[in-house]
Each structure stands twice: as structure tokens, then as C-alpha cells.
Amino acid sequence: MYAVEMRNITKRFHGTPANHHVNFCVKAGEIHSLLGENGAGKTTLMNILFGLYKADSGTIRIHEKETKIDSPMAAIQQGISMVHQHFMLVDSLTVAENIVLGHEPKKGIFFDREKAFEKITEIAEKYHFQIDAREQVGNLSVGVKQRVEILKALYHESSVLILDEPTAVLTPQEVDDLFRVLRDLKKDGKTIIIITHKLKETMSIADTITVLRKGETITTLPIGEVNEEKLAELMVGRLVSFTIDKKPLQSERPVKMKLSHITVSKGGKKSLKDVSLTIRGGEILGIAGVEGNGQTELIEVLTGLCARYEGTVIVGKEDVSRSNAKKMLDYVGHIPEDRGKRGFVKNYTNWENMILGYHTRPDYITKAGILKRKAIQDVTRKAIEEYDVRTDGIEQTTGSLSGGNQQKLIVGRVLMHHTGIVLAAQPTRGVDIGAIEYIHSQLVRLRDEGAAVILISADLDEIVKLSDEIAVLYEGSIVTRKSADAFTERSLGAYMLGHTRDEEVQA
Amino acid sequence: MDFVLNLLAGAIRVTIPIAFAALAGVLSERSGVINMGLEGMMLMGSFFGVVGSYLTGNAWLGLLVAMAAGAVVGLFMAVFTISFKCEHMLAGVGINILASGLSIVLLQMIWETRGKSSIVEGLGVVSAPLLNRIPVVRELIGTVSPMFYLLLVCVFLVWIVLYHMPVGLRVRVIGDNPFMAGSMGIKVYKYQYISLMVSGMLAAMGGAYLSIGDINMFSKDMVSGRGYIALSMVILGGWHPVKVAACGLIYGLAQSLQFRLQTVEIPPQLVQMLPYVITILVLIFARNRSKAPAMEGVHYYQKGE
Numbered sequence: 001m002y003a004v005e006m007r008n009i010t011k012r013f014h015g016t017p018a019n020h021h022v023n024f025c026v027k028a029g030e031i032h033s034l035l036g037e038n039g040a041g042k043t044t045l046m047n048i049l050f051g052l053y054k055a056d057s058g059t060i061r062i063h064e065k066e067t068k069i070d071s072p073m074a075a076i077q078q079g080i081s082m083v084h085q086h087f088m089l090v091d092s093l094t095v096a097e098n099i100v101l102g103h104e105p106k107k108g109i110f111f112d113r114e115k116a117f118e119k120i121t122e123i124a125e126k127y128h129f130q131i132d133a134r135e136q137v138g139n140l141s142v143g144v145k146q147r148v149e150i151l152k153a154l155y156h157e158s159s160v161l162i163l164d165e166p167t168a169v170l171t172p173q174e175v176d177d178l179f180r181v182l183r184d185l186k187k188d189g190k191t192i193i194i195i196t197h198k199l200k201e202t203m204s205i206a207d208t209i210t211v212l213r214k215g216e217t218i219t220t221l222p223i224g225e226v227n228e229e230k231l232a233e234l235m236v237g238r239l240v241s242f243t244i245d246k247k248p249l250q251s252e253r254p255v256k257m258k259l260s261h262i263t264v265s266k267g268g269k270k271s272l273k274d275v276s277l278t279i280r281g282g283e284i285l286g287i288a289g290v291e292g293n294g295q296t297e298l299i300e301v302l303t304g305l306c307a308r309y310e311g312t313v314i315v316g317k318e319d320v321s322r323s324n325a326k327k328m329l330d331y332v333g334h335i336p337e338d339r340g341k342r343g344f345v346k347n348y349t350n351w352e353n354m355i356l357g358y359h360t361r362p363d364y365i366t367k368a369g370i371l372k373r374k375a376i377q378d379v380t381r382k383a384i385e386e387y388d389v390r391t392d393g394i395e396q397t398t399g400s401l402s403g404g405n406q407q408k409l410i411v412g413r414v415l416m417h418h419t420g421i422v423l424a425a426q427p428t429r430g431v432d433i434g435a436i437e438y439i440h441s442q443l444v445r446l447r448d449e450g451a452a453v454i455l456i457s458a459d460l461d462e463i464v465k466l467s468d469e470i471a472v473l474y475e476g477s478i479v480t481r482k483s484a485d486a487f488t489e490r491s492l493g494a495y496m497l498g499h500t501r502d503e504e505v506q507a
Numbered sequence: 508m509d510f511v512l513n514l515l516a517g518a519i520r521v522t523i524p525i526a527f528a529a530l531a532g533v534l535s536e537r538s539g540v541i542n543m544g545l546e547g548m549m550l551m552g553s554f555f556g557v558v559g560s561y562l563t564g565n566a567w568l569g570l571l572v573a574m575a576a577g578a579v580v581g582l583f584m585a586v587f588t589i590s591f592k593c594e595h596m597l598a599g600v601g602i603n604i605l606a607s608g609l610s611i612v613l614l615q616m617i618w619e620t621r622g623k624s625s626i627v628e629g630l631g632v633v634s635a636p637l638l639n640r641i642p643v644v645r646e647l648i649g650t651v652s653p654m655f656y657l658l659l660v661c662v663f664l665v666w667i668v669l670y671h672m673p674v675g676l677r678v679r680v681i682g683d684n685p686f687m688a689g690s691m692g693i694k695v696y697k698y699q700y701i702s703l704m705v706s707g708m709l710a711a712m713g714g715a716y717l718s719i720g721d722i723n724m725f726s727k728d729m730v731s732g733r734g735y736i737a738l739s740m741v742i743l744g745g746w747h748p749v750k751v752a753a754c755g756l757i758y759g760l761a762q763s764l765q766f767r768l769q770t771v772e773i774p775p776q777l778v779q780m781l782p783y784v785i786t787i788l789v790l791i792f793a794r795n796r797s798k799a800p801a802m803e804g805v806h807y808y809q810k811g812e
Contacts, residue, residue, distance in 0.1 A: 073692025084690070088686065088690045089684070090680050090683040093676075101677065101687075102688075102691035102692055104676060106673060111673045111675070111676055113671075
């Protein structure tokens with residue numbers, strides 16, 4: 001019996017189809033993984049199911065009954081809930097208030113807060129959630145916030161639960177916890193749909209998979225008939241290489257950069273505490289850590305965006321501590337963690353973005369201060385070709401490219417201007433598998449050619465795959481630094497959660 | 508002692524209009540709309556309070572007319588900011604300019620002057636039967652405008668609605684995250700429209716106090732910046748109705764002090780700066796920004812737009 005049947009769903013945005021005759025059927029009581037690259041139409045499809053969008057054509061049947069879902073409210077009434085990627089929670093309210101919103105228990109005309117607390121505590125206990133219903137949501141960790149979202153679905157007595165990229169923000173331990181919860185829910189008879197592009201997780205939790213590519217259903221298969229390689233091929237449409245060719249470490253790896261005793265205070269709190277790092281040419285240093293543990297501050301120190309810190313930064317033999325961003329750019333290439341914020345200007349053309357930050361170099365500007373259009377256009381064309389940026393040309397605005405291609409343009413910009421030290425922060429965030437593969441290979445090439453690469457990433461797979469050495473940031477301190485082979489994914493996860501003693505890491 | 512009592516009594520009177528407007532600010536900002544138009548809403552309240560009283564000969568009907576006018580201005584603000592997605596600040600400033608101009612035009616049409624209306628029936632004062640026997644209390648609020656008691660009622664009502672009724676929970680969520688509210692099927696626009704209209708009414712009551720509650724006539728631009736002061740009290744009071752109204756007293760005290768210092772040999776311009784300087788200082792040292800509704804000023808698009 002199917003819990004959800006979506007048939008022949010078509011949805012267009014401004015004429016371009018995001019879903020094209022998509023079929024998606026989920027059996028009751030299973031965990032179903034909806035796979036696809038960015039822009040494959042997964043979220044669109046689920047937003048249709050949840051009533052956020054209206055399909056142009058197609059039918060939806062819920063528990064064998066044809067229905068119309070024209071609002072999230074209607075979806076909830078039909079027993080469908082969605083846990084969004086960006087949590088729909090209000091930090092200033094308590095857990096219970098967040099959950100009951102829209103269906104508040106009442107005493108006369110008044111809001112019955114006590115009853116809300118009671119009810120939520122009751123549900124939380126039933127599913128073994130460790131949650132205090134009276135706690136303010138702002139004080140909760142990301143993993144627990146997600147639990148609150150799931151509680152919301154349970155409060156509405158939903159039978160179908162949609163989770164949009166639920167593991168994107170979690171540590172491996174939190175992922176384990178989440179999966180335990182999901183299996184409990186499944187035992188309880190709930191149907192669960194997970195939108196994801198993570199293959200390993202799909203393999204470990206899903207019963208059935210459906211792959212979307214370019215807005216069309218490619219296939220629906222039981223998990224037993226696929227493996228990671230097969231899934232990747234189905235998603236991308238061609239064979240994808242999972243391993244990365246890295247030359248063995250060279251014996252001579254000169255120190256390129258040295259941070260000593262860096263401490264950054266922000267708003268009375270120390271967000272980096274006495275961090276010392278030696279960065280060598282010819283190797284990739286991975287910085288692992290749950291986001292918000294000082295990564296951003298470290299990036300700002302390395303790029304000169306943060307001028308107020310204690311400690312010294314030495315490049316080669318030169319003390320460059322507290323240099324401004326322009327000066328630091330002469331030494332350190334910067335692939336920013338948030339490309340929309342620090343990577344490019346949306347409505348600038350590709351060639352303008354290509355020289356952003358380098359526009360005062362004599363290659364691009366005459367002594368009289370006139371841009372050398374020809375030289376700039378040449379270098380942009382070269383970058384577009386070498387870094388495989390899919391674009392209509394150098395005059396297209398970068399904002400209109402897909403995320404992966406924007407990122408490739410930025411990677412190209414940085415790698416064409418730097419051969420010494422490159423800081424790659426979340427270099428593949430929100431980027432498709434194909435582009436990830438390419439960006440990874442470029443970072444490795446850079447390393448093989450003797451550059452020092454600092455890789456800051458929340459993606460453990462990425463860190464483990466690329467790094468020669470890994471340092472873990474926790475609450476602003478480097479809690480460990482070892483050769484990459486010395487970590488397992490679990491031990492790395494434990495360090496990220498602040499377990500520094502070895503026995504804790506083993507456990 | 509008399510000086511202190513007089514000072515406090517004066518402060519309470521000055522606080523009444525500010526507190527009404529600040530309360531109005533709390534309501535609209537909690538629903539996500541930055542209400543720069545408080546000034547204009549107050550002015551419309553002042554003006555239409557007088558018009559109402561002038562036409563009916565009854566100050567209480569005047570107050571009702573003022574509130575209706577305030578609701579209409581709130582509706583305007585809602586149409587601009589919520590339906591037309593106008594920048595909230597700009598919409599507010601526009602409303603203020605409109606209110607100022609409109610009141611002058613109508614002054615000309617009704618009373619054929621551009622400065623002041625004629626004297627109309629006012630709300631007068633009430634003398635509370637018990638309170639006026641207790642010393643100190645007697646001096647402070649023994650004999651006071653009925654608007655003072657209305658203010659207390661309004662503060663209580665706004666508090667109980669915001670914190671103890673489902674409606675209030677929804678309004679607060681809308682200010683913090685309208686997208687979440689929308690995802691739970693809450694009609695965001697509806698609550699915002701209503702909040703802004705009630706906000707307009709409250710601000711207009713503050714404005715009406717200035718005219719029919721105090722000098723019993725309208726004079727051009729008589730609100731003179733109180734709407735903006737009220738906005739800063741909203742920040743200072745951390746968007747909480749009771750605290751915000753209490754914060755109004757700080758400004759009230761400064762203003763009251765200013766009146767009393769005018770007899771002293773200090774250049775009057777300096778003295779007149781006092782309330783504003785104090786307001787600025789207090790705002791500099793108040794670290795309250797984090798209590799602001801997280802998404803005030805953000806345009807929310809309801810489904811289908």
C-alpha cells in the first residue's frame with residue numbers, strides 16, 4: 001500500500017520545467033530516500049507535496065485517496081509534515097510554544113501554556129527524546145533543534161514525514177542519533193521521506209530510493225539493488241570517480257606560513273584561543289570542526305579580514321600580522337565559505353568577477369588607472385575553459401550561473417592568481433557531484449605542484465579524502481592535529497564534539 | 508519635596524502620549540513592521556480628536572473619531588508595507604509627511620487658519636474618589652486625565668494579548684519569523700494588517716491626549732517628534748508592552764525637568780535639548796537590540812505571490 005503517490009507531476013518556473021512528468025511513490029512505513037543533484041527538482045517536488053507550490057499538472061494520492069494539497073495547512077491535515085533544511089523555529093520562544101503554534105491548547109480565550117508543556121513532554125517521552133519543553137529554542141544545539149522540528153510533526157500526528165537534507169548540519173554522532181530516531185518512527189508505522197544527495201547515508205538508512213535528474217524520475221529501486229557507485233552514476237548520468245589520485249607526500253615541504261598564538265575576541269567571547277598552526281607547501285591541511293567553532297574567525301585572520309587579534313602571522317620570513325585584506329591577498333588565495341557574501345558580486349559579469357580583488361594588479365590596469373579590457377577578457381576566457389565553467393560567455397552575470405559554476409569560476413580566479421598558499425573554505429558547499437569531483441582534483445593538483453592548501457570544511461568526507469594532515473577546531477582551540485590516516489570518521493566526529501581524551505574518542 | 512512631586516506629576520502627564528505611541532510601536536514591530544509612521548499616526552489622532560469634538564461637541568466622540576483616523580492611517584501603512592512591499596522606513600516617513608500636510612490643509616478648510624484650531628470640548632480630568640485622599644498619590648495621580656487610566660488598561664490588554672492569548676503568540680512569531688508562521692498555516696498578512704490598524708488606534712489615542720486631553724485644541728505639528736521618541740522607547744523597553752510604557756517615564760522625567768529648569772538662568776536652548784540628549788544617551792547604553800523581533804522590516808511573500 002502506498003502512503004504517497006505522486007503521478008505525472010509537472011511544475012514549471014517561468015517556462016523552465018523543474019519537474020517534468022515526475023512519478024514518485026512511497027510505500028507506507030518505509031524510509032524512502034529522494035536523491036538527486038542540486039536543481040534536480042527534489043525540493044520542488046516535496047514542496048508540491050507539502051502544499052508550498054502548486055503543480056501545473058499531475059495527481060497526488062495520499063493513503064490511496066486522491067487529494068488536492070493547496071497549502072501547508074492542508075498537508076498537515078492530511079498527515080504530512082516537513083522538516084525544512086532551514087529550521088522553521090523561533091529562537092526567542094520555548095520548545096513547546098514553537099511546536100503548538102497554530103494549534104495552541106486553550107483555556108477559554110487564553111493560551112494554556114502549561115497544557116502545551118505537558119503535551120510536548122508526553123510526546124517527547126514516548127519517543128525517548130531528551131528535550132525540555134520549557135527551554136528556549138535559541139539555547140539548543142542544531143541537532144536538538146532538528147528534534148524539535150520532528151516533535152512538531154508528531155504533535156500534528158503526521159503519518160508522513162519529509163526531511164529536507166536533514167544531515168547537512170549535523171556531526172556524525174548527531175547523524176547516528178537522528179537515524180536512530182527515524183528507525184524508531186518507522187517502527188511506529190510512520191512513513192519517512194528524506195531528500196538528500198549524500199550516498200553513504202542513503203545506503204545506511206533508506207529502504208527504497210528514487211533518483212531524480214534534471215527534473216525527471218530516473219528510477220525507483222529497493223536499496224538492495226544499488227550501491228554508492230551505482231547511485232552516483234544514476235544521479236549524475238555518467239561514471240563518477242570516488243577516489244582521488246594524490247601523489248605521495250614530497251619529502252621536502254617548506255614552511256609557507258606560520259600562525260602563532262592567535263587569539264580573537266568577539267563581543268567579550270574568545271572565538272579563537274591560542275591557535276598555532278604551521279602550514280607547509282605540498283600538503284593539504286584540513287581544518288575539521290562543527291561550524292561556529294572558530295572557523296570563520298580563523299578565515300578572517302588568514303585573509304586579513306579580522307585586524308584585531310593577538311598573536312603573529314608569518315608568511316615565509318615576513319611578519320604580516322594584522323595586515324589588511326588587500327595586503328593578505330598578495331600571499332593567500334581565498335575561496336570564501338559563503339560565495340554569495342564574499343565570493344562574487346551577483347550582478348557583475350563574469351569578467352568583472354574574475355578580477356575582483358586583483359583589479360589593481362598591473363596585469364589588469366594601466367598606470368593611468370584604466371582597466372585593460374583585453375587582458376581581463378583573455379584571462380576570463382582562459383579560466384572559463386580551464387575550470388569548466390558552464391556559461392554563455394564572459395559577459396553573462398555571475399549571479400545567473402548555477403551554484404556549481406559560480407564556485408568553479410571563483411576557484412578558477414583564486415587558482416590562477418595563487419600558487420603559494422590557498423585557503424579553501426567550504427569549497428564544495430552546495431555544489432553538484434560532478435563539480436565537486438573537479439574542484440577536488442584542482443586542489444590536489446595545486447598541492448602536488450607544491451602549494452600549501454588550507455581546507456576548512458564541515459564535510460567530513462571531504463576533509464578525510466583530501467587532507468594530508470587534519471587539525472580539529474573545537475570552541476576556538478585546536479584540540480588535535482594528526483596525520484589524516486590517524487583518524488577514523490568516528491574519532492574525528494568525537495573530537496569535533498569536544499571529546500579530547502582518547503578513551504572518550506574510542507567510545 | 509514639592510519640587511520632586513511636581514516633577515513626577517508632570518512626568519506622568521508627559522509620559523501618557525509617549526506611552527500610547529510606544530505601545531503602538533510594540534504591537535506593529537512585534538508583527539514585523541517597523542513603524543516609522545507613529546509620528547503621523549499621532550498627529551492624525553491629535554487632529555481628528557479635535558475635529559470630532561468640534562463637530563459633535565463631545566470630547567469622547569472626538570476620541571473615537573481620532574481612533575478611527577488612526578486605524579485608517581494604520582491601514583495605509585499596512586497596504587504600503589505589507590501588500591506593496593514598500594521599505595518600512597520610507598512608508599513611515601511618507602505617512603508622517605502626509606499627516607502633517609493633510610492636517611494643515613484641513614485646518615485651512617475647517618477653521619480657515621493654518622496655525623491653530625479653535626478651542627473645543629476636552630476630555631477634562633477625573634478625580635479618583637479614593638486615590639485623592641492618600642498623600643503623595645494624591646499629588647501624583649489624584650486628579651488626572653482619564654486618558655491615564657485608559658493607558659493603564661491598554662498596557663494591560665496589549666500585554667495579556669501578546670503573552671497569554673494564541674493570537675499574541677502568533678503575532679510574536681510573525682515578527683520573529685513570518686516564514687515559520689506561514690508554514691504552520693497562519694495567515695501572516697491578516698495578523699499584520701490587524702496589528703497595524705490597532706497600532707494606529709493606539710498611537711492616535713496618544714495624539715488625541717495632546718489635543719483634547721490637554722490643551723483642547725489642535726496646533727500645527729503639535730506632536731513634534733514624540734512619535735520618534737516613542738520608537739526609541741520601544742527599543743529601550745525591549746519590545747515588551749509594560750517595560751516600554753515604563754520607559755516612557757524616563758523621557759517624561761527629562762521633559763518635566765526641562766519645564767522646571769526653564770526658570771533657571773541657563774540658555775533655554777540647552778535646557779530644551781535635555782530630553783533628547785537623555786534619550787540618545789539611554790539608547791547608547793541600552794544593549795537591547797538582541798530582543799528585537801528577528802525579522803522586522805523583512806518583506807514576507809504569502810503563497811502565490
